[in-house]
Amino acid sequence: MSPSPPALFQNAHDTNISGNPQFNTAGRDIVVNVHESRSSARAALPDLLRPVSDATHTRAGHVPRCDPGTRLEVIAQIRRWLDGHDNDKRAVVCWLNGPAGYGKSALAQTIAESYAAERRLLGSFFFLRGAGERSHISRLIPTLAHQISLTVPGAKPLIESALEDEPALLGSTVSLAHRLQRLIIDPIHLNTSRVSCSSEDVSSFVKKQVVVIDALDECDNKVEMADFIDVLLSASSGGTPLPFWILLTSRVEEHIRKKFDSSEARFLHRLELENFDARLDIKVYFQRGFGCIYDQNWRIMQSIPKPWPSFRDLTALLDKAGSSFAFATTLIQHVSGDRIPDKALQRLLASGVNGLDSLYEQVLSSASWTEDFCQILGTIMVLKNNESISFFSSLLSLHHQEVICELLEVQSIIKIPGDDNEPIMLYHTSLRDFLTTKSRSKQYFIDPPLQHLHLAIHCLKHLAEYPSKDFFEGDVAKYACFNWPRHLLLGFQEQELNVDETIMNSLVTLIKNLLTFQGKTWYNTLQTFDFYKKARMLNYVRDGRDLFQVSYCNYQMVITLITCIRHCRGQLLQRISLSNLNKLLISVK
Structure with a gap:
């Protein structure tokens, strides 16, 4: 009797074979055929869409919403339209507009939360300048598509199928209109047609679904936002209307107004916050806010008679606030922060x-305006993303406590997080507009180009002080590694011709030191970036060189940047594929 064959994987352990394996024996050999199923090889939908989690109504942190008992008239009108009780039933797009500080984001948040609780919210997106991907329109449709895959039964496989059929659907080569159609409109239309219920139920399901997109004016690309509005208006007025209702909010900025005033916007529902009297709402907010301040400081306030503020003072405050909830909120925060x-x-x-x-001026007048304070505040104003206390302290060479202490005097307008690793945020983006517009902020003006030059210096100093290693590691070092050329370019692009020679000489010295002592580390770190990010970085250097040649004639800076490009080319020749080499060299010619 022949001996039995040895058991498969005898004495093996920690063995894991995925897919659908088939095992065949050929003598003493074992042949394993693994047939990977199409579905198992596919990336998960969230990994493909990369939704911006802090752009939705469920985001953490400081989230403005309407106080109970306020904005009831506006909310009622929005709901009347969304629930189909408005006379203009053909309009599936509503534009809620108003000046800065009128509470548009709070209304959008309140509506989104309300309809989410009723399971009638498809998705939401809240744009915010200076908040990374929240300001990029390229992330809007993928983020909405991800939410729809969770809120609409049966939509997920349809979205997955669309991405599988068109791998480039999320790329820049595909139009916004096509991406909206394939990832948002089609999955809802197709899913609705498959619902096995009466046509009346289907109609009810479709009509009551809502999308909320807040702060169109906070998007960093005005041209693309204008295109998106065109796409929405075209889709809403076509033969097959949008299968949901969409609430948009924004300030009345020119690139937005023009689109909503066009002939394509004939089926647009408009709500203008300036037409609503917010005085009673702000009065309710003031009374509740001052009541909390009184109760929290009862030991100090016990000699102050109630009601506080007095009727006369409250009337004066209401006159000052007008319809601005941002004013009311900032005032309450300023008063509550005082001893x-x-x-x-x-x-x-x-x-x-x-x-x-004038309220911003009042708050800023109490600040110390030390060199550190100016540097921290200026950096907050020009950084693309909201960064943490730890990030600021490392980049600006300050202790964590110094960053916190400098900002304490303006905490009514800038949110200081309780955790050093959480981002510092503006309570309202109008502060950035105020501080970077000289005619408004006057002596408190922050000059963005000059601030960019200071940031370039801080980035280069941070890299110079980095211990000798093969790579720059950590968020701050990587930020400095990639962004010093960007800050350099942005600084000199908008500066007048009388550039401070001290700043120029400091930059030349620091760049030379980087190439001399940390050049290899810089080049190595660049290789960890994707191809297009490297190309962008080299473009900053190239554009900076051209700018100096044309406008500034600073020979030392031109030579330094040319040297920088040559060094980069020399290193990249050794590290990038031949197929990408020509593209990269063309980009830095």
């Missing part, structure tokens, strides 16, 4: 503060 709230309130009343700009 003696009533004195802070009386100072504000006596100062002649009237409107958001």
Whole structure:
């Protein structure tokens, strides 16, 4: 009797074979054929879409929403339209507009949360300048598509199928209109047609679904936002209308207004916040806010008679606030942050503060305006993303406590996180507009180009102080590695011709030091970036060189940047594929 063959994987352990394996024996050999199924090889949908989680109504952190008992008239009108009770039933797009600080984002958040609770919200996106991908329109449709895959039964496989059929669907070569159609409109249409219920139920299902997109004006690309509005209006007025209703909010900025005033917008529902009297709502907000301040400081406030503020003072505050909830919120935060709230309130009343700009001036007048404070505040204003206390302290060579202490005096307008690794944020983006517009901020003006030059210096200093290693590691070092040329270019692009020679000489010295002492580390780190990011970085250097040659005639800087390009080319020749080499060299010619 022949001996039995040895058992497969005898004495083996920790063995894992995925897919659908087939085992065949040929003598002493074992042949394993693994047939990977199409579905198992496919990346998960969230990995493909890469949704921006902090752009939705479920985001963490400071989230503005309407206080209970406020904005009831506006909310009622929005709901009347969304629920199909408005006279203009053909309009599936609503544009809610108003000036800065009128509470558009709070209304959008409140509506989104309300319809989510009723399971009638398809998705939401809240744009925010200076918040990374939240300001990029390229992330809008993928983020909405991901939410729809979770909220609409049966939509997920349809979205997956669309991405499988068109791998380039999320790329820049595909139009916004086509991406919207394939990832948003088609999955809802197709899913609805498969619902096995009466036509009346289907109609109810479709009509009551809602999409909320807030702060179109906070998108960093005005041209693409205008194109997106065109796409929406075209889709909403076509033969097959949008299978959902969409609420949009924004300021009345020119690139947005033009689109909503066009002939394509004939089926647009408009709501203008300036047509609503917010005085009673702000009064409710003031009474609740000041009541909390009084209760939290009862030991100090016990000698102050109620009601506080007095009727006269409250009337004066309402006159100053107008319809600006941003003013009301900032004022409450400023008073609550003072050790003696009533004195802070009386100072504000006596100062002649009237409107958001003058309130910003009042808050900023109490700041120290030390060199560190100016550097921190200026950096907050020009960084593309909201960064943490740890990031600021490392990049600006400050202790964590110094960053916190410098910002404490302006915490009514800038949110200081409780965790050093959480981002510092503006309570309202109008502060950035105020501080970077000289005619408004006057002595508090922050000059963005000059601030970019200071940031380039800080980036280069950070790299110079980095211990000798093969790679720059950590968020701050990688940021400095990639962004010093960007800050350099942005700084000199908009500067006048009388550039401070001290700044110029510092930059030349620091760049030379980088190439001399940390050049290899810099080049190695660049290789960890994707191809297009490397090309962008080299473009910054090239454009900076051209800028100096044309405008500034600073020979040392031109030579330094040319040297920088040559070094990069020499290193990249050894490391990138031949297929990409020509593209990269063309980009830095």
